[in-house]
Amino acid sequence: MEETKPKTKGKIQESKKDVAILFAGDSGDGIQLTGSQFSTTSALFGNDISTFPNFPAEIRAPQGTIAGVSGFQLNFGSIEIYTPGDLCDVLVVMNAAALKANLDKLKTSGTIIANTSGFDKRNLKLAGYLDARSPLEDNSLGKYRVIEIDVTKMTREALKETSLGIKEKDRSKNMFVLGFLYWMYNRNLGPTQKFLEEKFAKTPEFIESNLAVLKAGYNFGDTSETFTTRFEVKPAPMPKGVYRNIMGNQALAMGLIAASQKADVPLFYGSYPITPASDILHELSRHKNFDVRSFQAADEIAAITSSIGASFAGNIGVTASSGPGIALKGEALGLACILELPLVVVNVQRGGPSTGLPTKTEQADLLQAIYGRNGEAPIPVIAAASPKDCFQMAFEAVRIAVEHMTPVFLLSDGYIANGAEPWRFPSSKDIGKITAPFLKKAGEEPFLPYERDEKGVRKWAIPGIKGLEHRIGGLEKQDKTGNVSYDPENHQKMVDIRAEKIANIANFIPEQEIDQGKVGAKLLILTWGSVYGAAKTAVKDMLLKDLDVAHIHLKYLFPFPKNLEGLLRKFDKVLVPELNKGQLVKLIRSEFLIDAIPFSKVKGLPFSSTEVQEEALKHLES
């Protein structure tokens, strides 16, 4: 590879522990790609990172409008990073609408990098600036440092020798910005060059043009007299090992594959496209050589029922969706529950109700997961805490489903599904085994499909085995034989048996641990799902200030870890921040009669660590 970091005269002037950059522009500006490239490069450099893409529901909303603004926030540092950052240090805006939509996310005295050609009369009008007055010219940005670059002009200039049309040239302008930021933060161009070479392998002229613009952006920073400040963000002191960058949905798909391999049972994935879960389907469809049977069903109901059919045949049936799709699966979940077949149902939650906010995050489906079925239909519910944790929890979901012959809910959300972070991935030999309770041949006695072992788990007897022919169904079944039964005593018994079987899973999950702080602290912050990062950062900061606070993060929500109640009782106050109107807090109150305090937010956005800290301080003072 040629020298990818051009020789540079600008000196590093300032060292920073962590930096948050927010890239924003039209949804067609290549913002997500720019952001993810900077993330990958920084991760490869050794920074800890956390990212948060924030895009509109429309694929291409009207250009230049606030509705069409797409954003990508990246936090990278020489310290451990758990969130994409509350406010950003640098705001990159490709047009006026991007500035208007995001200025409130920039720190005072932060830096704005503005593409001046995105601030012409038309763009200013579309963004709704009064009388099309440019904020770049009216001194309204006085408290920020503004770097104005005519990115469009410079990009065209860099490509003037090529035969590309104006439209094609303009499509590379995100590379100019990326090159400039690489200069500003002293990054290597190598990873992006490699990416471009792979992405445009079939159209080499695009490799050349994008690379030329990327370098032009870098050189612009280097040669222009105006910008003399460069920053250094050193690698983070992370545990030794080999790392990669991972997104939540990708990690989830890998967790499913790993579980299938470790159980030695093929994976069947039935799914209907829905934001933000579709990427799991895309990822799994690429890995058919792991004997993955991916099936794009005709609807959400067919997605889950085909998965149930596959489980009956001896595959691990998995389906994923988001809120509205999960609502459609309710009836089939009850079927899987009464059949007692393994099944994993992933809910990548988004803003609701109904279609709600398809591209925004929320945690408002917890009670739906635990209670949302007709009849007494207990189903274990677990939740991932971060993008990389999706791997572990997907594996856990399959383990519980298979080893306990039950459907399992795995909750993720839009924030962790699309977010990314470095992952010290495990070696396959260090991943545990999953033991499927297959019955491989008939015994002397007649086969009883609902006879159970000491865990309350029945055998998995799959079609094709002589002597084990049996019928299962959605009607209440007689204990042991599985024959249809309307007997009142039997129904009571079967409802109790199924409830006990699920409750007993508490004996096969890890005991709850404290994430940070000490037992007996005045205030406990209790979180689940994607609130993990914000709470972790907030509590870390508060502990440095010697505040009497601790953090517990729940991954097993139904049944709860068996030591949870005792643990919670050791704290004076329990504060539960969640992206809903207070759902975990209801469970804690009703299960344990502990007077936990709700802290609710439903804006389609994650908590910032500042929000968590400010709320915590209120309860520490009172």
Added chain:
Amino acid sequence: MSVTTEKPTRSPKDFSSDQDVRWCPGCGDYSILKQVQSIMPEIGVEKEDIVFISGIGCSSRFPYYMNTYGMHSIHGRAPAIASGLKSANPDLSVWVITGDGDALSIGGNHLIHMLRRNFDFNILLFNNEIYGLTKGQYSPTSPSGTITKSTPMGSVDHPFNPLALASGADGTFISRAMDRDPKHLREILKDANDHKGSSLIEIYQNCNVFNDGAFAVYTDKGSKEDSTVFVEHGKPMVFGKDGDKGIVLDGATPHIVDLTDGNYDKHDLWVHDKYDRFKAGVLIRCFDAPSTPSVGLPRPFGVFYQENRPTYEDLLHDQIKNSVERKGKGDLDALLRGTNTWEIA
């Protein structure tokens, strides 16, 4: 699949489970169950390799009575459940049992997508033109004007022609039979089983409690011969008492002709070709109201259309095989590692 090489020694009784059959006395379902159990020893598949999947409704109790693997699932979803089952294990002989409400109302979407994908199942659609299990509401196949508890002034819906729907979904085996012609039903069941792909049999089934006699005109001795035509591949379409009538095709329009007046003989008649998609369409559309058999065309029975098209499960497993050949068997460590890693020492 363990296909027997010797002559099967099983009897229909071996395929009957120990559960009491609980349909109403006189229900057409009894005959269908009996015919299915009687052909089972003849299809050359061991009972452990057979799976019956049903939805909800009277007919959907069927799997409980078969001594094979089976699942009585939820309303309308049997085709989708069977799709996953067959994808997971293509070697199984899969039978979907459904009714007019189950398949055409609540499960309509699953039915059409199963047909276009062409999974290798046999779908037995018990059509009794009524909701039986919920005690007698009109169904999507009930003729307009049907008076039921939910339609005291007569239904205003236009009914489905189930086979036209199957044809529209590009089903690869489209046929019709009836509960009261057991011999013909057995033949069609065997043909369906021999077809590789989704084989749909619409079976007219009498609900003697809520819709008694809905198909009497096709089944009763006095009217059957004039109101039905049993089509066979390669044979002219003859019907009526002593074969006194036939059907000719004038362009795409069928007409009834008299074979006794000397103007037409068998050589003039429409010869059934089950591989002809267009003529099958005409046959499927012979759907005149049963009350007017004398003026309309007879109702056809038999295999109307058959086509060889690859099945979904074969194509799926070909892709898996090709993927393994091309990329090698999945290597978990390589997957976890990805293409971009860095080391912190």
